[in-house]
Each structure stands twice: as C-alpha cells, then as structure tokens.
Amino acid sequence: MDDIKNIVAKLHPLERQVLPVLQQHLELSSIAKNAKLTEVEVMRALQWLENKEIIKIQSEKRKSIHLEKNGQTYKKEGLPEKRFLKALDESFKGLNVITKKAKLSREEATACVGLLKRKNAVEISQQEGLSVKITEEGKKIRNLEWPEEYFLLHVFPKEYEEAKDRTIVEELRKRKELISVRDEKKITVTLSPRGHELLKEDLSAEVVNRLTPGMLRMGSWKEKTFRSYDVEINVPKIFQGKKHFDNEALEYIKQIWLDLGFKEMTGNYVQSAFWDLDALFVPQDHPAREMQDTFYVEGKAKLPPLWKKVKEVHENGGDTGSAGWRYAFSEEETKQLLLRTHTTVLSAQTLSRLKKEDLPAKFFAVGRVFRNEALDWKHLFEFYQVEGIVVDPHANLKHLKGYLTQFYKKMGYSAVRMRPAHFPYTEPSLEVDVFHPIKKQWIELGGAGIFRPEVVKPLLGFDCPVLAWGQGMGRIIGEYWKITDIRDLYKNDIKQLREMKLWLR
Amino acid sequence: MPTITINKQVFEQLVGKILPLEELKDRISMLGTDLEKIENNEITVEIFPNRPDMLSEQGFARAFSSFIGIKTGLQKYHVKESGCKVIVDSSVTMRPYTACAIVKNLTLDDERIRQIMQIQEKLATTHGRNRKKSAYGIYPLENISFPINYIAHDPKNIKFKPLGFETEVCAAAVPELHPKGKAYKHLTEGWKEYPFFIDAKNKVMCMLPFTNSDDTGKVDEKTKNVFVECTGTDLRNVEVALNMITTALADMGGEIYSVEVVYSDKMVITPKLQPKKMLVDLSYINRLLGLLLKDTEIAVLFERMGYGWENGSVLIPAYRADILHQVDLAEDIAIAYGYENFKETIPNVATIGEEDPFEVFARKIREVLVGLRLLETKNYHLSTKEDLVEKMQIGENKTLPLKNALGEHNHLRNWIIPNLLRVLTDNQHHQYPQNLFEIGRTFVANKKTETGIEEKEHLAVMLCHEKVDFTEIRQILDALFSALGLEYAVKEMEHPSFIRGRIGMICCRNQELGLIGEFAPSVLASWGLLMPAVGFELDLEMLFEIVKGKEK
Known part of the structure; x- marks a missing residue:
C-alpha cells in the first residue's frame, strides 16, 4: 500500500490528468479528448505510467474510414x-x-x-x-x-x-x-492490477511542481502537496569553470620549489644569443647553435656592459683561470634575437643581478622554452622546463643530488640517479634519471650540473659553486593524464578540458 | 650528437676484458658516454662533444679499459723521427695551419679501413665543425715523395683525379662535380685560390677542404705505411686532431713518426704527444664534489681516467682537447669516483621561498574567472599571420615574424583573441555555451626594450553561444573589476574585428587597458564559426600595476 502512496506522490500533473479518464476510455484519441490534452501529451503520460507498471500500452495496425x-x-x-x-x-x-x-x-x-x-x-x-x-x-x-x-x-x-x-x-x-x-496505428491501454489499485486512490489533490516566491509570501504552500521527484535518475550535464589541467600540474611543481625555499624567476621569451648562449659559455660555433634548433627573430639586441667580459672569457678565459675556447668572439652573433631555448637564460640573468651579501640564494623557474621543430606526437615547438639554481659557497655535487631527489620524491618518484653527461655551461654535468615505479625502469628527465667558473665569474663577479638544473616536465605531466600524443597537452579540445580530472597530488 | 658504431670483439680485444652484458651497459653509461644499443656484434654509443678522442674504437676502448681498471694511467706513445718535411707556403691564408705525421707497420683489413674512415668522418663533423675548423687526410706512404708542399693555387691551373673518379678533371670543377665539393663549397665562399697538398714529384694529393686524389689518397688492405695530414684555421684544433688520429692508429699497432712542418718563419715538429702538466688544486676539487679525497686517492682516480700523476700535478694526455680549467679535472674525478656513489644531501641552509608577485596576481584572476564558470585554454605563442591579421580583418600588420620556423607557426602572437577564435572554430561539435579564457604572453615591437620587442601578459575572455551578447561579456568584466575593487569605464571606439557600435575601449585610471565587444559576422565567417561570439582582451600587467599602486 505504501508503494501505491509513493507512486501517487510522484505523479506528474499530466499523469494525474490522464489517469481518471482511463476508467472509461482506453484508446488514445478518446483519452486525449476526454482528458483535454493533446495526443502527444497523453503519450508522454502513458509512457511514464507504463514505466511504473501501472498500465500496458498496446498498439495495433488498423484501417479506418475518414470523412473527407x-x-x-x-x-x-x-x-x-x-x-x-x-x-x-x-x-x-x-x-x-x-x-x-x-x-x-x-x-x-x-x-x-x-x-x-x-x-x-x-x-x-x-x-x-x-x-x-x-x-x-x-x-x-x-x-x-x-x-x-x-x-x-x-x-x-x-x-x-x-x-x-x-x-x-x-x-x-x-x-x-x-x-x-487510411492505415493507422491504434493505441490502447490496459490497466494492470496495480493500475486498478491506483484508480481507487484520490488523485484530485492539487500537486505542485515548483515552490514559488508567491506561495511563500501568501503562505499558500500550507495547502499544497509537492510532487515527489525521481531523485535517482540522471540529469542533463552542466560544466564547471576550470583551470587548464597543465597549469594545475605546473602550480603543484611551483609549490614544491617554494616549499624548498626557492624564489621564482621570470623573464622574457625573446632573448639575445648573448643571454641565452654566450653568457652560458656555449661557443659560438657549437653544433647546437645551428639554425635548425633555434627560432631566430628579426632584429638585434642591445648588449649589457658585461658582454665584453663574456667575450674575453670565450676568447682566452679572461680572469677565470680557464684557457677559454680560443676563437674570435663575434659581436654580431651575440646580438642575434632568438626565442629562449632553455630557462637557464633566466639563471644567467639572475646571477648577473646577485650580490655577495645575498648568498646563499636559491631560485627556480617554471617556464616555456622553444625548439624549432615541426609538431608531431612526441615533439612540440613550445614546452615547459623546470629550472633551478643554488648559489651557495658551500654547495657541492651531493647537494645537487639532494635537491633533485627531494623534488622528484614529491613528484612521486622515489629514486633519482645521476649519470655523466655534457653541457657546455656545467662541469660536472649530469643527466638525471628517475626510477619509474610502474614501468620499473629508469627514465631520463633532464640535465643538471654545477655552472663552470667561465659562466659564474663574469656574471656574478666572483667564483662560487652554482648548482643548476633544467628538467623537462611534459613527460611526467602527460603521463599523469595518460596522454600519449604530446600534442594533446595543448589541443584545447573543449570536451577534454571539461572532463579532464584534477591534478590530485 | 655523434654516435659511433663499434665491433664488439674488436672492442673487447682492445679493452682486454670481456664484461657481462649488463655490466658492460652500466659501465658505458657511467663513463660519460650514452649507450644507444648493443645489437648482435655491434655496440652503438653516443660520444659527447667534449670527448672527440673517444670517436674512434681505439680511443673509446682506451678510455673504457682504463675506467674499468684494466689498462689504467697515462698511455705512452713513442714518436720516432722521420725527417720528412712538409713546406707550408704563405699563400694558404684561408687555412693556414697543418700538422702531419707518418704511421708505419699497420696491418689493415676491411674492418680497420672502416674504422679509419669512421675516425676521420666523425672527427671532421664534431671536432672539425663540419670541416670548417679542420679537415683530415690519410695517404699510403708509398705513393708519395717528400718534401710535400702545402700551397694555394688557382684551381683552373690544376688537374687531378678526385677520390672515386675515373678520370682527371680540372680542380675548378670539383666544387660542382664531386659529392664532397657540393657538400662543403659553402666553406669556400669568396676563395680565388684553394689549398692543395702537392708532393715532390708534383702529384696532387688533395684539394682542401674537399677530397683526396684517387691516385695518391686511397688506403686499402695492402697499405702498411701512411701519411696523415690535418689542416685548418686553428692551430691547436689541428694539432689535437692529429694526436687523436695518430694515437688511434698506434693502438691499431702502428708506429708513429714525426714530420717537420716548415713555415716561412719557423719549423714545428708534429705530432706533439708529450702530456701537458697541470697543477691540481685538490681542495677545490674536494669542495666542488663534497669529497675528502687524499693525494694518493686522487692519483688512483686520475689514472682511472687515463691521466698520469706526478707530485701533485696531473699529466694530461695529448689527445684530450677539453681540459680548459681545473673544473674539467673535477668532472673526471667525479666520473672515476662514480656518479652512483655520491650520496644525496640536503644542506642545512635557510632561504626564503617567494613566488613572483605577478604570478600570484594572475593566479587570483584565474580563480575569479573559474568562479564565473569559464574554461581556461592554453595556446602556443607562435601563430600565423593568417590567424592574427587576415582572419581578424585587420588592415595593417604589426605581428613579429620568425626568421627560420620549420613549421607553419611563424609569427609571434600580438593578441590572444585569434587563438580563442580558433579554439571555438575547432570545437563546434561540442556542447554550448563555450565560455573560455586564457592568460598568456603577447609580443609587440618596442624600440625602448633590450630586444626591441615588448612582452606583455594579456587576459582574453570569450563567450560563445546562441544568445550571447554585449551585456553578458560586460557582466564578466564588471565582476572582474569588482573583485579587484576597481572602477572602470568602457568608451566607444571602432575596430575592424567587431560590430560597429558594439565595441568599446576598456579604461581604468586614465589608461587604456584593452577592448571589449561583439565580433563582426564577417570575422566569424572568415573563421567558419557558425555561432555568435563576444569577448574582451586586456593588458594584465598594466592592470597589475594599477592594483599594486592602489594597494600600497
């Protein structure tokens, strides 16, 4: 009996209008006529009733004679x-x-x-x-x-x-x-036992779909019965506002470095070859400087006064105790404009602004870098690098491993390995691998090292160990969301942006 | 970066020990060479550009054998005098330096000839910077007579048979006809004369920087004794190249003989294989690596890396080109010590973390917009002129082009709105409303900056659905300014991308921050977007400055 009462409470106004008519009329057109509804409305009500096993709908084909x-x-x-x-x-x-x-x-x-x-x-x-x-x-x-x-x-x-x-x-x-x-479909209904039961109920009570401000003002809600909803059914989707998933991951990464006591570095995307390469002791004829790796931009940069020191270091080591690269440094070449190839350019600029009394100091950047490549599933021409430097007279190679181990632990990788590598601006140079807990293998995530005196001394004014790293994050971020085609990171597919789960680390 | 391919048996013979596969792999990568693969009988490794001396099987095996403790310490190479002369004519100004040697008693087979060719080729691309800095040639000794002249000639007056050719040709035709001529002629731009090696019997040995002569410069299995020349623009580079080649040939079993290189003002005997001495600052190395190595310990580690040790000084092998500073020694000590043996340590140093203030501001703006149910997009900073200018129906072009982009994205974006219109155009099959925003960098010319380009962080918002209108986008802007506690105004203006009379300038504190409006149907049509759209874009850095000024 409770079942019936429950059904009555949930009846839609259309159903309430149709049900009493079923005592006399069981054919669609006559139900419609007597319920004073359109056949479409009646059909909707009948289908809901059938879902609740109150009636059964039969439809049969028949011929009927119409008066023209x-x-x-x-x-x-x-x-x-x-x-x-x-x-x-x-x-x-x-x-x-x-x-x-x-x-x-x-x-x-x-x-x-x-x-x-x-x-x-x-x-x-x-x-x-x-x-x-x-x-x-x-x-x-x-x-x-x-x-x-x-x-x-x-x-x-x-x-x-x-x-x-x-x-x-x-x-x-x-x-x-x-x-x-004409050939027609004849729709008739039969009442189920439950339907007969239901017809004995009082369906005349006025039920209300919506509570209105008027009812509240007048107090008329007291006499109303509110229709029960089917709270278990699905509703149409709405969409939340959302940050880009990539930014969520980058914010998390930034927070790790902030927690470790690092200051954020930011800076321009368009840089001179001077800052991006020469200040980092990359010789001007280095194979990596060839046109195909770097986006060059029209124009020439103004050089800061310290460019002459850098030139000297390239040519003969200057006052760094180095032999230098021993070639004629080109002013034209150093003025070239390019899109920064690494965030290490920010570290160089930061060093040039630091004073002795600022030490020890730690900096990080999470920033875009550019490589002149055509887009494909594993290459982007813009991607993110995580950069860090520790400028500390007492810093050493063990600390470098320490900072990176801490960082990757927070990124979900328990072990970090260093392998020898080569970069023109660091010595020792190392490749950083992390142990992938699921794939059970080492994966390569980027370079690190201690800046060469040829880099540090002209920029900082004195020699001091500077631990430095530049790590690629695309792989880790992509993997979190099971992205295998790296282009999907910046595809801006609205469905993907809406439905991507949060960064839950 | 260059890779070399090595025959595993040859390698093991040179090393003097056969290691289990896993250990071999591990040791190769811990030496500072990147193992690409070991397949069948071949090992492929990537050699970093600071160690060109490892670009030969012999050089790599020498370093490896020492590293794993088989043949450690400084390898001594004995140089005998040959008394043979190479006379350098003052005409070779375009490539003024040469260093030469003779290597005798070689036993060559196909494998060794392949190795000799690999050394020359790999060295020329890396150490020689694609022959720009230096190039190398090897000749069977029996074909040539001393003294040899290194001299520049007008190529029209020289005839010879370039390597691989059937007949003699005029040297002037080599840059156009010979494969190496075509490949390297860009190095000789503006040359009227080319340097040649010509022997005592007036036989042309080679034309630089292109090719040897087929008559005198072809090494085969019967060759026992060879003449080696290195030429280039940098004396040190040329000399080290010769050292790397001759020591590799010596490791094949050859005997090295010196050659007298006679310049107009001096005479130099090459190769110079005596090691260079460098005083070691032990405390510097210990500090940098966080180690406490003693004199005796460091001597052992140096020997592992092929150095000699003599009373606090290190003896650097003559084939090493990369030791510029003590710090380079420190790295080799670290490698010998084993990168895997450094224990991670976090020093007890307090520093204070600090987020960039603009980034903090941008994050707050993001939060406001997400609260307004907008979806954040992220586009590339590189776009196309078509998107930035043409489709937006803007007359004048103020975008900044790239010089050498490989892909179609070859302009720096000067506003974000075109990116968002592209996103909307590409997403028409997804559910509406599509309300988007993006915070990102834009680029405009500005002579006052260091690069002549000013970079500004912008905010762009775009609403797109059936019933969207100016009021709705104004409401977003209102909400944003109200969140910042700022008053602002919108002033009438005109802009070709928007409907006339439905476009305004966003102004705050007498500054023009950006624009807001309904997009012109002709612009939507040029994108192929079949849904009305409204939007605004403003200079977020300028807004940040206003907020900062106000909050002070």
Whole structure:
C-alpha cells in the first residue's frame, strides 16, 4: 500500500490528468479528448505510467474510414443526388434549371444524372439540350432514407472492419473527396492490477511542481502537496569553470620549489644569443647553435656592459683561470634575437643581478622554452622546463643530488640517479634519471650540473659553486593524464578540458 | 650528437676484458658516454662533444679499459723521427695551419679501413665543425715523395683525379662535380685560390677542404705505411686532431713518426704527444664534489681516467682537447669516483621561498574567472599571420615574424583573441555555451626594450553561444573589476574585428587597458564559426600595476 502512496506522490500533473479518464476510455484519441490534452501529451503520460507498471500500452495496425471535405458537406446538406431528385417533377426540365434549384455545381449535377439513371429514378431527353424528369421509381424512393445517407450518419473516423455494407463503402470511396480509407496505428491501454489499485486512490489533490516566491509570501504552500521527484535518475550535464589541467600540474611543481625555499624567476621569451648562449659559455660555433634548433627573430639586441667580459672569457678565459675556447668572439652573433631555448637564460640573468651579501640564494623557474621543430606526437615547438639554481659557497655535487631527489620524491618518484653527461655551461654535468615505479625502469628527465667558473665569474663577479638544473616536465605531466600524443597537452579540445580530472597530488 | 658504431670483439680485444652484458651497459653509461644499443656484434654509443678522442674504437676502448681498471694511467706513445718535411707556403691564408705525421707497420683489413674512415668522418663533423675548423687526410706512404708542399693555387691551373673518379678533371670543377665539393663549397665562399697538398714529384694529393686524389689518397688492405695530414684555421684544433688520429692508429699497432712542418718563419715538429702538466688544486676539487679525497686517492682516480700523476700535478694526455680549467679535472674525478656513489644531501641552509608577485596576481584572476564558470585554454605563442591579421580583418600588420620556423607557426602572437577564435572554430561539435579564457604572453615591437620587442601578459575572455551578447561579456568584466575593487569605464571606439557600435575601449585610471565587444559576422565567417561570439582582451600587467599602486 505504501508503494501505491509513493507512486501517487510522484505523479506528474499530466499523469494525474490522464489517469481518471482511463476508467472509461482506453484508446488514445478518446483519452486525449476526454482528458483535454493533446495526443502527444497523453503519450508522454502513458509512457511514464507504463514505466511504473501501472498500465500496458498496446498498439495495433488498423484501417479506418475518414470523412473527407465533400463528405462533411453532404453529411450536413444531404447527398447531391437526393437534392437533385427533389428538384425534379414530372415534366422535362433543363439541366441548368435543376442545378440552380438544387444548389449544386455543374459538375455535381452531371454526376447526379448518371447516378439517378442507374437507380431508374430519372428519364432523360436530348431535345433542346439535356433535360430530365422524375420517374415512378423516382417518386417512390424520393422520401426514403438511402443506405448511402445512413452510412454518412456514423461517427467518423470509423473502423473499416466494423463497416457492414462494404459495397457502399467502396462506392463512396470512388466519389470525389467523400470518404477515404487510411492505415493507422491504434493505441490502447490496459490497466494492470496495480493500475486498478491506483484508480481507487484520490488523485484530485492539487500537486505542485515548483515552490514559488508567491506561495511563500501568501503562505499558500500550507495547502499544497509537492510532487515527489525521481531523485535517482540522471540529469542533463552542466560544466564547471576550470583551470587548464597543465597549469594545475605546473602550480603543484611551483609549490614544491617554494616549499624548498626557492624564489621564482621570470623573464622574457625573446632573448639575445648573448643571454641565452654566450653568457652560458656555449661557443659560438657549437653544433647546437645551428639554425635548425633555434627560432631566430628579426632584429638585434642591445648588449649589457658585461658582454665584453663574456667575450674575453670565450676568447682566452679572461680572469677565470680557464684557457677559454680560443676563437674570435663575434659581436654580431651575440646580438642575434632568438626565442629562449632553455630557462637557464633566466639563471644567467639572475646571477648577473646577485650580490655577495645575498648568498646563499636559491631560485627556480617554471617556464616555456622553444625548439624549432615541426609538431608531431612526441615533439612540440613550445614546452615547459623546470629550472633551478643554488648559489651557495658551500654547495657541492651531493647537494645537487639532494635537491633533485627531494623534488622528484614529491613528484612521486622515489629514486633519482645521476649519470655523466655534457653541457657546455656545467662541469660536472649530469643527466638525471628517475626510477619509474610502474614501468620499473629508469627514465631520463633532464640535465643538471654545477655552472663552470667561465659562466659564474663574469656574471656574478666572483667564483662560487652554482648548482643548476633544467628538467623537462611534459613527460611526467602527460603521463599523469595518460596522454600519449604530446600534442594533446595543448589541443584545447573543449570536451577534454571539461572532463579532464584534477591534478590530485 | 655523434654516435659511433663499434665491433664488439674488436672492442673487447682492445679493452682486454670481456664484461657481462649488463655490466658492460652500466659501465658505458657511467663513463660519460650514452649507450644507444648493443645489437648482435655491434655496440652503438653516443660520444659527447667534449670527448672527440673517444670517436674512434681505439680511443673509446682506451678510455673504457682504463675506467674499468684494466689498462689504467697515462698511455705512452713513442714518436720516432722521420725527417720528412712538409713546406707550408704563405699563400694558404684561408687555412693556414697543418700538422702531419707518418704511421708505419699497420696491418689493415676491411674492418680497420672502416674504422679509419669512421675516425676521420666523425672527427671532421664534431671536432672539425663540419670541416670548417679542420679537415683530415690519410695517404699510403708509398705513393708519395717528400718534401710535400702545402700551397694555394688557382684551381683552373690544376688537374687531378678526385677520390672515386675515373678520370682527371680540372680542380675548378670539383666544387660542382664531386659529392664532397657540393657538400662543403659553402666553406669556400669568396676563395680565388684553394689549398692543395702537392708532393715532390708534383702529384696532387688533395684539394682542401674537399677530397683526396684517387691516385695518391686511397688506403686499402695492402697499405702498411701512411701519411696523415690535418689542416685548418686553428692551430691547436689541428694539432689535437692529429694526436687523436695518430694515437688511434698506434693502438691499431702502428708506429708513429714525426714530420717537420716548415713555415716561412719557423719549423714545428708534429705530432706533439708529450702530456701537458697541470697543477691540481685538490681542495677545490674536494669542495666542488663534497669529497675528502687524499693525494694518493686522487692519483688512483686520475689514472682511472687515463691521466698520469706526478707530485701533485696531473699529466694530461695529448689527445684530450677539453681540459680548459681545473673544473674539467673535477668532472673526471667525479666520473672515476662514480656518479652512483655520491650520496644525496640536503644542506642545512635557510632561504626564503617567494613566488613572483605577478604570478600570484594572475593566479587570483584565474580563480575569479573559474568562479564565473569559464574554461581556461592554453595556446602556443607562435601563430600565423593568417590567424592574427587576415582572419581578424585587420588592415595593417604589426605581428613579429620568425626568421627560420620549420613549421607553419611563424609569427609571434600580438593578441590572444585569434587563438580563442580558433579554439571555438575547432570545437563546434561540442556542447554550448563555450565560455573560455586564457592568460598568456603577447609580443609587440618596442624600440625602448633590450630586444626591441615588448612582452606583455594579456587576459582574453570569450563567450560563445546562441544568445550571447554585449551585456553578458560586460557582466564578466564588471565582476572582474569588482573583485579587484576597481572602477572602470568602457568608451566607444571602432575596430575592424567587431560590430560597429558594439565595441568599446576598456579604461581604468586614465589608461587604456584593452577592448571589449561583439565580433563582426564577417570575422566569424572568415573563421567558419557558425555561432555568435563576444569577448574582451586586456593588458594584465598594466592592470597589475594599477592594483599594486592602489594597494600600497
């Protein structure tokens, strides 16, 4: 019984309107008529009711007879042939006169002549045009009710199967826009036991879909019953505002360095070759400086005063105790503009601004870098690098491993390995591998080392160990979201942006 | 970076020990060479550019054998005098230096000839900077007669048979005809004369920097004794190259003989294989590496890396080109000590972390916009002129082009809105509303900056759905300024990308921050976007300055 009460509480207003009608009417069109709803509305209500196993919907194919335009007129005004017959008398009369008297069209009148002739009700003369008079048979049937007339008295649409006099139906069907026979779906419902049960309930209580401010103001909510919803069904999707998933990961990375006591470095994307390469002791004929790796930009940079010191270090080591690269340093080359190839350029600039009393100091950057490559599934021309420097007179190689180990631990990698490598600006140089806990293998994530005195002394003014690293993050970030095609990081597919889960580390 | 391929048996023979595969792999990468693969009988390793001396099987095996403790310490190479002369003519100004040697009693086979060719080729691309700095040639000794002249000639007057050719050609045709001529002729731009090696019987040995002569410069299995020349623009580079080649040949079993190189003003005997002495600052190395090595310990480690040790000084082999400073020695000590043996340590030093203030501001802006249910996008800074200018129907072009982009993205973006229109255009199959924002950098010309380019962080917001209008985008802007506690105004203006009468300038504290409006249907049509869109873009750094000024 509670079940029934529960169903009653959840009934939609349409269902409430339809249900009482089902006591008398079980066919769609008559339900609609009696419930004062459209057939579409009734169908919706019936389907909901069927889902609740209150009714069962049956649909069957059937033929039905419909009254067409002329049929409707004749039903009201009488059949034209009857009216024609009534306009006749025992002497021949011209067709025009009869047509006018019976208020028919010329076309109808001509058809009537043929019809009545077949019934032996008229006699035709061809003298002086067409003229017609009534016969004895005509007089006899004039005041009777004809089967055709009787048929038109039915309620339409009428089921074809129910029509007894098929010959009449077929005859009327041949006439112009009188009746038609159409194939139709007949929808009927039967009440389930539960439905019978339900009809015993009082469905008349007014239920309310929505609580309105008016009800609250007037206090009328006290008399209302609120329709229960189906709280278990799914609802249409809405979308939250969201940060780009890549930025979420980068924020997390930034926070690690902040927690480790590092200051953030930022700076320009367009840099001179001086800052990006020469200040880092990359010889001007180094293979990596070849055009294909670097995006060059039109224009020439202004050089800071310390460029001459850097030039000297390249040429002969200057006051660094180094032999230098021993070649003629080109001022033109160092003024070239490029898109920064690494965030290490920020470290160089930071060193040039530091003073002795600022030490020890630690800096980091999470920034975009550029490589002149065509896009494909494993290459981007813009990507992120995580940069760090520790400027500390007591820093050494073990500390470098320490900082990186701490960082990667927080990134979810328990072990870090260093391998010898080579970069023109660090010595010792090392490649940093982390142990992948699932793949059970070492993966390479970037370079690190201690800046060479040839880098540090001209920029800082004195020699001091500077631990430095530049790590690629695309691989780790992509892997977190199971991105295998690296281009998917910046595809900006709105569905992907909306549905990507959060960075939950 | 260059890789070399080594025959595993040859390698093991040179090293003097066969290591299990896993250990071999591990030791190769811990030496400071990147193992690419070991397949069948071949080892492929990448050699870093600071160690060109390892670009030969012999050089690599020598370093490896020492590293794993088989043949440690300084390898001594004996140089005998040959008395042969190479006379350098003052005309070779374009490539003024040469260093030469003779190596005798070699036993060559196909494998060794391949090795000799590999040394020359790999050295020329890396150490020789694609022959720009230096190039090398090896000749069977029996084909040539001393003294040899290193001299520049007008190529029209010289005929010889370049390597691989059937007949003699005029030297002037070599840059156009010979494969190496075509490959390196860019190095000789503006040359009227080319340097040649010509022997005492007036036979052309080679034309630099292109090719040897097929008659005199072709080494085969019958060759026992060879003449080696290195030429270039940098004397030290040329000499080290010769040292690397001759020591590799010596490791194949050859005997090295010196050659007298006679300049107009001096005479130099090459190769110079005596080691260079360098005083070691032990405390510097210990400090940098965080170690406490003693004199005796460091001597052992140096010997592991092929150095000699003599009373606090290190003896650097003559084939090493990369020792510029004590710090280079420190790295070799670290490698010998083993990178895997350094224990990670976090020093007890207090420093204070600090986020960049603009980044903090940008993060807060992001939070406001996310609260307004906008979706953040992230586009590249490189775009196309078509997107930035043409599709936006802007007359004048103020975008900055790149000189050499490989892909189609070859302009720096000067605003973000075109990026967002592209995102909307590409996402028309997804559900609306599509309301987006992006914070990112834009680039405009500005002579006052160091690079002539000013970089500004912008904020762009874009709303796109069936019923979107100016009011809705103004509401977003209102919410943003109200979150910052700032008043602002929108002033009428015109802009070709927007509908006339529905575009305004965003102004705050007498500064023009950006623009806001409804996009012109012709612009939407040029993108192929079938949904109305409205948006604004403003200079976020300028806004930051205003906020900073106000909060002070």
